[in-house]
Amino acid sequence: MSEFPNQFEPTEVEPRLYQFWEKEQIFKADPASPKEPYVIVLPPPNVTGVLHMGHALTCTLEDILIRRKRMQGYNALWLPGTDHAGIATQMVVERHLQKTEKKSRHDLGREKFLEKVWEWKEQSQTTILGQLRLMGCSLDWTRLTFTLDEGVSLAVRETFTRLYNEKLLYKDTSLIQWCPRCHTALSDLEVKAKESKGKLWQIKYRLKNDPNKVLVVATTRPETLLGDTAVAVNPDDDRFKAFVGQEVMVPLTNRAVPVIADSYVDMAFGTGALKITPGHDMNDYQVAKRHNLPILSIFDESAKLNQEGGKYQGLTREKAREQMLLDLAEQGLLGEEKDHLNNVGHCDRCDAILEPRLSQQWFVDAATLAKPAIEAVRNGEIKILPKEWEKTYFLWMENIRPWCVSRQLWWGHRIPAWYCPDGHVTVAVETPKACGTCQSASLKQDEDVLDTWFSSGLWPFSTLGWPKETADMKAFYPNQVMETGFDILFFWVARMIMLGIKMVGKSPFHTVYLHPMVRDEHGQKMSKTKGNVKDPLEIVNKVGADPLRFTLAAMAVHGRDVLLSDTRIEGYRNFVNKIWNATRFVMMHFGDVKEAKSDMGNDVNQWIWTRLETCKKDINLALDQYRFFDAANRIYSFVWNDYCDWYIELIKTENEMSARKAAKDSTAIEVLEEALRLLHPFMPFVTEELWQRMPIKAQGRSISLAPYPTDDPEKLAGRDFDGLSVRRASQEMGRGEFQAGSDRITTGTTVVEAIRSRRGECGLNPNSEIRVQIVGPKKNLDALQGADWVKRLIRASSFTLGGDKPDPKKNVLIAIGEMEAFVPREDLMDVKVEIAKTEKELAGLIGELERAKQKLTSHEFVGRAPENVIKGVQDRKTLLEKQVETLQAHLKNLKEG
RNA sequence: GGGCGGAUAGCUCAGUUGGUUAGAGCACCUCGCUUACACCGAGGGGGUCCACGGUUCGAGCCCGUGCCCGCCCACCA
Numbered sequence: 001m002s003e004f005p006n007q008f009e010p011t012e013v014e015p016r017l018y019q020f021w022e023k024e025q026i027f028k029a030d031p032a033s034p035k036e037p038y039v040i041v042l043p044p045p046n047v048t049g050v051l052h053m054g055h056a057l058t059c060t061l062e063d064i065l066i067r068r069k070r071m072q073g074y075n076a077l078w079l080p081g082t083d084h085a086g087i088a089t090q091m092v093v094e095r096h097l098q099k100t101e102k103k104s105r106h107d108l109g110r111e112k113f114l115e116k117v118w119e120w121k122e123q124s125q126t127t128i129l130g131q132l133r134l135m136g137c138s139l140d141w142t143r144l145t146f147t148l149d150e151g152v153s154l155a156v157r158e159t160f161t162r163l164y165n166e167k168l169l170y171k172d173t174s175l176i177q178w179c180p181r182c183h184t185a186l187s188d189l190e191v192k193a194k195e196s197k198g199k200l201w202q203i204k205y206r207l208k209n210d211p212n213k214v215l216v217v218a219t220t221r222p223e224t225l226l227g228d229t230a231v232a233v234n235p236d237d238d239r240f241k242a243f244v245g246q247e248v249m250v251p252l253t254n255r256a257v258p259v260i261a262d263s264y265v266d267m268a269f270g271t272g273a274l275k276i277t278p279g280h281d282m283n284d285y286q287v288a289k290r291h292n293l294p295i296l297s298i299f300d301e302s303a304k305l306n307q308e309g310g311k312y313q314g315l316t317r318e319k320a321r322e323q324m325l326l327d328l329a330e331q332g333l334l335g336e337e338k339d340h341l342n343n344v345g346h347c348d349r350c351d352a353i354l355e356p357r358l359s360q361q362w363f364v365d366a367a368t369l370a371k372p373a374i375e376a377v378r379n380g381e382i383k384i385l386p387k388e389w390e391k392t393y394f395l396w397m398e399n400i401r402p403w404c405v406s407r408q409l410w411w412g413h414r415i416p417a418w419y420c421p422d423g424h425v426t427v428a429v430e431t432p433k434a435c436g437t438c439q440s441a442s443l444k445q446d447e448d449v450l451d452t453w454f455s456s457g458l459w460p461f462s463t464l465g466w467p468k469e470t471a472d473m474k475a476f477y478p479n480q481v482m483e484t485g486f487d488i489l490f491f492w493v494a495r496m497i498m499l500g501i502k503m504v505g506k507s508p509f510h511t512v513y514l515h516p517m518v519r520d521e522h523g524q525k526m527s528k529t530k531g532n533v534k535d536p537l538e539i540v541n542k543v544g545a546d547p548l549r550f551t552l553a554a555m556a557v558h559g560r561d562v563l564l565s566d567t568r569i570e571g572y573r574n575f576v577n578k579i580w581n582a583t584r585f586v587m588m589h590f591g592d593v594k595e596a597k598s599d600m601g602n603d604v605n606q607w608i609w610t611r612l613e614t615c616k617k618d619i620n621l622a623l624d625q626y627r628f629f630d631a632a633n634r635i636y637s638f639v640w641n642d643y644c645d646w647y648i649e650l651i652k653t654e655n656e657m658s659a660r661k662a663a664k665d666s667t668a669i670e671v672l673e674e675a676l677r678l679l680h681p682f683m684p685f686v687t688e689e690l691w692q693r694m695p696i697k698a699q700g701r702s703i704s705l706a707p708y709p710t711d712d713p714e715k716l717a718g719r720d721f722d723g724l725s726v727r728r729a730s731q732e733m734g735r736g737e738f739q740a741g742s743d744r745i746t747t748g749t750t751v752v753e754a755i756r757s758r759r760g761e762c763g764l765n766p767n768s769e770i771r772v773q774i775v776g777p778k779k780n781l782d783a784l785q786g787a788d789w790v791k792r793l794i795r796a797s798s799f800t801l802g803g804d805k806p807d808p809k810k811n812v813l814i815a816i817g818e819m820e821a822f823v824p825r826e827d828l829m830d831v832k833v834e835i836a837k838t839e840k841e842l843a844g845l846i847g848e849l850e851r852a853k854q855k856l857t858s859h860e861f862v863g864r865a866p867e868n869v870i871k872g873v874q875d876r877k878t879l880l881e882k883q884v885e886t887l888q889a890h891l892k893n894l895k896e897g
Numbered sequence: 898g899g900g901c902g903g904a905u906a907g908c909u910c911a912g913u914u915g916g917u918u919a920g921a922g923c924a925c926c927u928c929g930c931u932u933a934c935a936c937c938g939a940g941g942g943g944g945u946c947c948a949c950g951g952u953u954c955g956a957g958c959c960c961g962u963g964c965c966c967g968c969c970c971a972c973c974a
Contacts, residue, residue, distance in 0.1 A: 200974080219974060229922085266973050274974055282915090283972040342974080388901065392969070395900070399970090416911030517968090554922090557910075564907070567923050574936040621913095629911080633921075648933080724918080760927080760940025767929060767939095793939095795931085848918065855917085860954035865916075869955090872917045 004587060004693070008580045011306045014685045026704050029077035031475035038074035039479040040066055041460055042132075043082040043492070048092045049123045051131035053518040053526060055486060055563060056536035057429050059137045060549045061628060062482040062483050066137055068623060071708035080132065080139040082125050083450055084147045084168050087182060087349050093117045096330025110410050117411050117739055121146075125572030131537060136545045136684045138704065143472075145463045147455045148413070156414045156455050159503055159593060164417075164427040168365045168502075169405070169426065170493035171417075174287040175278070175295075176404050177754050179347040180303035180356035185361050185407040187451060188401060189490055190348040197340050202271060203328060205248040208256045212387055215240070215248050217257065218270025220342055221277075222328070226309055227249055227298040228257055230276040232287060235261035237272050245642040252324060253310070260291050263733075280356050295358055303355040317355070322868060360447070362406040362415060368395045369498040374509045375845050376497060384512045385626055389486060396490050403495075404423055405451045412449030456465065456754040457495035460508035467503075469814035479509040486514040508638055518552075518562045530579045534564055541665040546683035547573040553682055554632035574637060576686050579679070580643050583690045584868025586668045589661065596696050598667040604656065604789075607666040607745045608647045611638065612671055617711035618680055635679050643675060646749070650789045669696050674709045681708075743783035748790045754816040755794045755823075762828055762838055769797035770827040808893035815886045835894050842887045849880040 013677065021027060029037075040062050045055055062078060090105075093116055097103050105113040117385060125146070132139060145152060163169035177186045202223050204214040217231055228250045233240035240259070247256040257276075264287055265274050278288030279297040286297055292732050298308040304310045305320050311619035312320045328334040345354040374397045376382045384390045406415060418426045420435035421442055434441050460479050464472040478500070482493060493512055500508030519525055526533045541546045550572040555562045599605055613637040622630035651657060660668070673694050691703040700706050731821040755772065770795065774784065781801045784790060791799040811822040812834055823830070849889070850871050857863050862870060 007936090158949060217974085221974085228919045264972085264974095269973055272974095281972085281974075283974075286972080340974095343971085391899070395970075471944045490970095555910085565923080568909080570936080574934090577934065581934035581937090583933085584957090588933070625913085627913090630913095633911080637921085644934085647936085649938095756939060757941090762940095767931065792931095852917080855954085858954065862954080869916050876917060 004584050006581075006584065008686050008689070009511045009546070010546070010577055010685065011541075013689050014134070014136070014545060017685055018136065019229060021702065021704065022141065024701055025141050026702050027078065027474070028142055029075055029140050030079050030470040033075040033475075035073060035075035037077065037476055037480075038069040039077045039079070039476045040481050040483060040520040041079040041463055041479055042081060042137075043484045043488075043621045044081040044145075044456070045128050046085040046088060047128070047146070048085065048089045048249070049083045049124075049128060051128055051135070051536055052314070053534055053564065054535055055131075055387065056135060056548065057515055057518050057552050058483065058485070059132060059135050061513075061556060062481075063137050063549075063555060063684070064623070064681040065481060065483065065626060068527040068708050069682065069703060070138070070704060071677065071680065071706060072710075075475070075706065076138075076187055077143075078137070078139050079143050079145070079476075080129070080141060081145040081147070081459070082128065083456060084121070084412060084452065085443060086407060086409055086449060087184065088452075089117060089121070090409050090411040091182065091349060093120050095186065096120070105410065111731040122489040125453075125723060129130050134537065134540050134545060136549065138216070138684070143463065147452070147459075150756045151465060152458070152462045153413060153492065154429070154468075154585070155458045155466055156413045156450065158467045159454075159458055160416050160450070161427050161429050162503070163364065168368055170363055170365070171360060171365050172402075173358065173360045174363070174402075175282060175356050175358050176361055176441065177345060177354050178301070178303075178359070179350065179352055180299075180301065180355050181352035182347060182409075183301050185357075185404055185406060186347065186354070187404045187453075190353075191345040192348050194346050195341055196344050198340050198344070199337050200270060200340035201325070203251060203275070203277075204333040204335060205251060205273075206333075207243070208247040208249055211249075214333075215243055215273050216271045217273040217275045219275055220340060221280075221321070221641075222324055223305075224280050224298070224313075225275060225324070226253060226305070226312070227279045227296040228255075228275045229257050229278055229293040229296060230291065232262045232265050232274045233259065233272060233277050234265040234267045235263060237265075237267045239272060244440065252327055254699050256838055258293075260287075260293075260371050262287050262290065270693060272412070280359050282356055288774070297358050299355055301356065301602075303353075305703045317353075322612065328438045346467055361404050362417075363402040364454075366400045366403040369502055370400045370494075373397060373497040376501060382497060382510060382512060384505050384514065386514065388506055389512075389514050393489060397494060403451075405454050406446075406448040407451055408447075409449050412452060412471065413455055415446040415450060415601065417446040417551045419446070453495055455890065456492055457499040460496055460500055461504050477504065477508070478506050481511045481513055482509040483513045483515060485517065487517070489514060515556060516562050518564055522871055539569060542568060544576065544685065546686050547578050548577050549684075550575065550632060550636075550682050553628040553833075554636070556628045575640065577684065577685060578644060579639055579676075579690065581670060582639070582648065583676075583693070585648065587693065589657065590666065590669050591695060593664050593666040593669060593695055595664075595665055596666050596670055598670055599660075599663055599665045603744050604647070604650050605665070608642065608667065608671050611642045611647075612674060612709075613711055615642070616674075616709045620702075620708075620710055620712075632682055633683065635675070639675055639679070643671065647671070649793060653789045653792045666696055670695060673697050677703060677706055677710050696791060697832065743779070744787050747780050748785040748787040749788055751784065751819070751821065752793045753814055754814055755821060758812075758814050758837075759794075759828070762833060767795065768827075769795050770823050771798045771800075772796045772817075773800040773806060773811075774819055775822070776816075776842055780817075780819050808890065809896065811888040813886065813893075815883045818882060820886055831894055835879065835891065838887055838891050838894065842884065842891065845884050845887070849877065849884060852877040852880060 005354065042062065043058060044053070066078040079543065084118065094105050097108070097116065108116065113453050136599050160169060172465040177188065177191050179186055193691055200218050200220055202216050202218050203222060203225065204216050207213040207215065215231055219225070231248055233244065233760060243259045244261045246259050248259055249256055264283065265272065276287055278285045278293055278295040280299065285295070286588065290395045296308060297303060299317070300306045303317050305315050307313060309315070309320070312323060315323065325334060344353065347354055374394060377384060377393060384393060416429065420426070420438055420440035422438055422440065424435050424437035426432050426436040426443065432443060435443060461473065461477050464470060464476050482496070484493065496508050500506065536548060537568050545570050551569045552562060554572070555564065555568065615634055618634045619631045622634065651660060673691065673696060676687045676691050684704070688703045691697055697706065751774065784801055806822050810825055812825055812828045814823070855873055856877065
């Protein structure tokens with residue numbers, strides 16, 4: 001540690017520091033701690049997955065929140081876990097099995113297949129957990145939970161049983177969304193509506209009693225006609241009044257179905273007559289229920305025609321359609337056909353076209369659970385940020401439908417329901433010995449598993465040991481923040497709120513922070529087919545976790561997508577380098593200071609302390625409001641602009657430097673040390689590495705346990721900081737009282753900027769030395785007295801204050817507010833360029849002056865604008881007048897000379 | 898069909914209750930290897946803040962209309 005490499009080496013440092021943190025158990029939360037708790041549970045990544053950019057964003061933002069709170073003395077718990085992700089994982093393993101062993105899950109059988117999935121899970125989980133460590137996540141690994149762990153399983157069974165007993169969960173036969181490829185029921189949310197180009201066919205239905213008359217219906221799915229149990233028309237439709245009550249023959253069959261009247265039918269659409277297929281259309285199902293129509297299922301679980309299909313049995317939907325259209329045409333029953341755009345439901349997972357299917361499933365009465373969940377957000381118990389999402393939340397929750405929770409899969413929580421031979425249902429937390437109704441000992445458990453989101457919905461408390469009354473549950477429920485992507489607001493967040501309130505009796509968290517989507521630098525969604533996917537691990541490998549984290553935070557703007565670009569990441573990699581080198585420089589000169597002893601009489605010191613104070617205020621304010629991007633930009637500009645560009649440059653003069661060394665002044669180190677602490681939640685690795693090298697630092701083991709800098713130390717009073725001395729906290733308080741920079745600093749920096757700028761405009765070699773004389777009001781000249789850094793920063797070989805104004809014809813004049821700087825013409829300028837510059841500047845100033853004058857003569861403005869605004873314009877006008885006057889004289893001289 | 902969000906410099910975006918001269922990063926141009934850092938430093942150019950109308954002493958910001966993008970929800974077959 002003694003030598004200081006001239007570059008930060010993330011590949012060497014990051015794993016070493018993470019091991020150190022884990023060994024020291026820095027991230028472990030103690031439920032017995034007297035500290036105020038601050039809890040976030042990590043949205044559990046899918047066990048089959050690898051870490052993608054969305055995870056990277058989630059864990060960066062959550063780690064920033066958690067690390068800051070930990071540094072503020074909270075009992076911070078960030079709880080890790082992984083999700084079994086039922087349908088997704090089962091699909092991946094099935095596919096793998098098919099590929100490697102050419103077997104289906106049915107070939108293996110349930111038990112063997114599940115063994116395979118568990119193997120897969122073990123292997124995959126290690127990968128993703130390692131990746132979370134690579135990102136620097138300060139997760140409490142001692143509490144790692146998997147959604148199929150026994151504890152979670154108990155919570156699931158408990159919830160299922162309680163909801164069942166309260167009739168909020170029930171078994172029902174109903175038309176549900178069925179995926180013919182995954183062979184399972186889905187919830188409404190798992191249906192992706194996609195617009196697709198289809199056709200609208202007209203099909204003639206002959207009247208039973210008068211085969212010469214036909215009723216023409218329009219349909220996009222002719223193959224479903226085998227399932228028709230009625231034809232419907234609008235009751236107000238005069239065209240069809242005579243048909244209502246009669247029967248028509250379903251083409252290609254011998255069945256007669258009634259013509260019914262229902263106002264659902266849109267007279268203007270198609271032919272005005274609608275075939276009703278209640279077994280395979282959600283709307284038709286509703287109509288059928290109203291009219292007590294029979295329901296026919298004509299497709300099997302793979303959406304092939306079943307025994308109801310007659311000659312078409314065994315055909316797929318597409319094949320059947322093709323064949324039936326041919327047959328209809330042959331019988332002269334096919335009318336016109338036209339193109340038609342319609343929405344078709346696809347499986348969220350496998351993209352297959354879904355088929356509504358009549359079946360028995362378990363449902364949760366979501367509408368009842370939603371009521372208190374809506375209320376919790378409405379009364380502010382739960383805040384959703386950005387606030388715009390609340391409206392979306394309400395809209396969905398108020399129109400929520402029964403949630404189908406059973407899945408015909410093997411991988412997941414088995415439904416805790418048992419059936420006896422007589423068909424009685426027994427629902428229980430523990431496997432029952434006998435039927436609850438008839439005492440039969442011959443019980444068979446329900447074959448189905450639960451929707452993954454059912455167990456996810458219990459996550460904020462199932463991870464803490466619920467339903468047992470654990471210490472963790474007492475200490476850490478409710479959580480503080482739920483940070484996740486808006487894409488799972490309904491899938492997950494809403495369900496956690498409903499189930500948390502129902503099961504525990506308290507909202508599961510206080511704040512929901514919905515982060516945006518990560519896209520590429522052109523706002524395109526990252527996708528494999530587009531080839532624009534950025535792999536976070538590749539980036540971490542290349543530049544380290546810190547720059548990636550900082551980029552994600554600095555781009556995370558409320559309600560906007562995060563656009564990730566390589567140049568941005570590179571820029572923040574450079575930032576890491578900048579901090580590294582600034583620390584190296586400061587350590588080189590002040591590495592031997594032993595105690596915090598900042599010379600507060602020195603105005604350069606005061607200035608940087610003041611800037612730091614403002615920075616602390618801004619950052620804390622920003623982070624309190626989840627404005628990660630503001631906080632990131634603020635610390636960036638403090639370190640780079642204030643500290644490196646100004647402060648370090650200011651103290652680099654020999655006088656300043658030797659005085660500081662002699663006095664063992666610790667300001668440079670101390671300010672930087674605080675800046676590192678401010679930065680730590682964003683860039684944990686480089687900050688810890690540098691902090692460990694600092695001679696002056698809080699006495700803790702890790703920067704993660706040092707106090708987070710604040711402009712309001714009262715807030716941290718009384719907190720324990722792993723051995724931090726209270727003295728430092730009180731010192732921080734004192735610094736809040738500094739006034740903004742002294743006259744010497746403000747005057748000096750203004751002079752430096754003006755002269756540098758003029759040099760730049762002239763294209764002069766910045767290294768050439770110039771002679772400078774400054775005249776102006778005494779207070780300004782006094783302020784510049786002794787500011788030898790001004791001389792250094794403008795590269796002045798001589799620097800004269802006051803005295804007679806030099807010959808205007810031989811000197812270039814630079815107006816600096818009320819001051820004038822003179823530089824011998826030969827040092828700076830050729831006359832023609834100077835004249836042009838001056839004229840341009842003058843024109844700008846005159847224009848502005850005119851506008852100011854106009855404002856001040858306007859009665860409305862003077863009469864109605866607040867005083868401070870008027871005063872501002874007046875001051876500006878006075879200054880402008882003085883500058884215009886000076887420059888006009890200067891211009892005159894130039895032209896004459 | 899409903900709802901939400903966006904449009905500001907070449908690119909990606911800030912701009913917190915309307916207030917003096919609209920900012921940043923990157924890109925670009927000029928100059929500089931001044932011993933922390935060329936992953937750097939100093940300077941510069943570049944904007945009718947989508948259009949039109951309104952409110953106001955004053956609008957990038959508030960209101961209305963229009964146009965163009967993106968997303969979510971939705972049972973017109």
